[in-house]
Amino acid sequence: MTKTRVAVIGYGNIGKYAVEAVLSASDMELAGVVRRDGAANNPLPNVTFIDEKAHINTLGEVDVALLCKPTRQIKEYATRYLSQGIHTVDSFDIHGDILDLRENLHQIAEKSQATAIIAAGWDPGIDSVVRTLLESAAPVGITYTNFGPGMSMGHSVVARSKDGVKDAMSLTIPMGTGVHRRMVYVQLEYGADLETVTRAIKSDDYFKNDELHVIPVADVSALADMGHGVNMVRKARSGFTDNQIFTFDMRINNPALTAQIMVSCARACTKQKPGAYTMIEIPPVYFLDGNLEENIKRLV
């Protein structure tokens, strides 16, 4: 069997773990990594790094591009690679904008006969699939998704982008029934005003609905543990029967999990017909390596 050739776009937190997940997939080959600073200070001697300005075909044939870029740059990168007929996977995480991204990329993907799997991570991502499943199992009721305790990469990036912030880490604390507290630890730039920074963070869409505490610290990097968690609870009704109770819980390394799910979705791209999809639109067995019948035998 020919191996799927995968390029990792971006070499931040998720990009680093994406390289590891591709290297550990026996049905894939790492074509290389595309990043802003190209081959400078190549951190992995056996991996080809190229600059973003170089054409991706410098890496040879590429079947799938894993877009390990901040959410707000996903549309641009996805458009670029899909137009070249390369499948893309991203972990776009602004829940309210997923449908727009999907519609937008769907047309481009169909035109180039490529497949995009969007919002592929743990939430949005496998949590979305579990929410869908639980609703099909017990349609009337409420699902609460409780996150943390753990660092939110998306929220940390946003906090870090504010004027006066040198470094920041946003910790998500679950308060039950889907309510969260955000603990944002900031390393301020010299002369920056904590109150101004707090206001800037508080007014961002990422933070405006939650209880927020902004705490100045001397060194954010000393706090940055990558462990995270989810505790999803649904109490609901199947037919006329109440009190069906479901819990889904995970304690995980956040970027490692996101990257692995993206790699599993890269595999699904090669099986799904052209277009842009969220994970709840994909047959779950497409995410797995190996023979379909053997996977059914083992897992069903």
Add this chain to the structure above:
Amino acid sequence: MTKTRVAVIGYGNIGKYAVEAVLSASDMELAGVVRRDGAANNPLPNVTFIDEKAHINTLGEVDVALLCKPTRQIKEYATRYLSQGIHTVDSFDIHGDILDLRENLHQIAEKSQATAIIAAGWDPGIDSVVRTLLESAAPVGITYTNFGPGMSMGHSVVARSKDGVKDAMSLTIPMGTGVHRRMVYVQLEYGADLETVTRAIKSDDYFKNDELHVIPVADVSALADMGHGVNMVRKARSGFTDNQIFTFDMRINNPALTAQIMVSCARACTKQKPGAYTMIEIPPVYFLDGNLEENIKRLV
């Protein structure tokens, strides 16, 4: 929108809950119930009951037949309805024989342009989907599925089928790491020998791999609580990162859940192309009522 017309085949434990689940689905219409004793002693005045010997078109147009029959009769009933171009859903539960059933029904289904969703329940069923998802999220590791405490309908039917058994209930007790004890409570027929009955149960495929205790009681019906549970645990590796920990837990009414999942799969039958499928081969959003885009917006 035209409603999907669903017939419930069989009116035992699952059949009764299936009627309720169809009645509570706003996109479905209950065509009626097909059972051995037909319309005799009609238990639900607003529901049409017909005898198995009558043609199913006595119920008018039927889009999907829910096969609420013992596992060992599923192939026969599925073949009958699929051949007439009617989609079928079953909760066939002998894990080792699922692939055979799928291959068998696939040809019949394709020929009649109908869709069969097989092994649709909680295990096999949504548990299979969760196992698939967790493996895609962390490919290297072990998933343990622990059942109970609760009554296994499949095992109870088998225990009940043995000579000398008037009634029986098999309780599944989770012992951790996927190991289970079977507590079988039997009401013996007059003169039946407990040891002979125990041997007959022990030698059945359903029981032969587990610790078994057969306990004679005066009245099985006094013990028959329908609550059940699953606790699935996976500790595994994403890429090069170990110790990713996942738990899926449910405490549910067993036949109500099975019936509801079958009804959600009936919906998926109308969206999936002809053939026979297990739940891990179906896009999860197909299980839900409502508009695709709205479901994505709400759940992803």
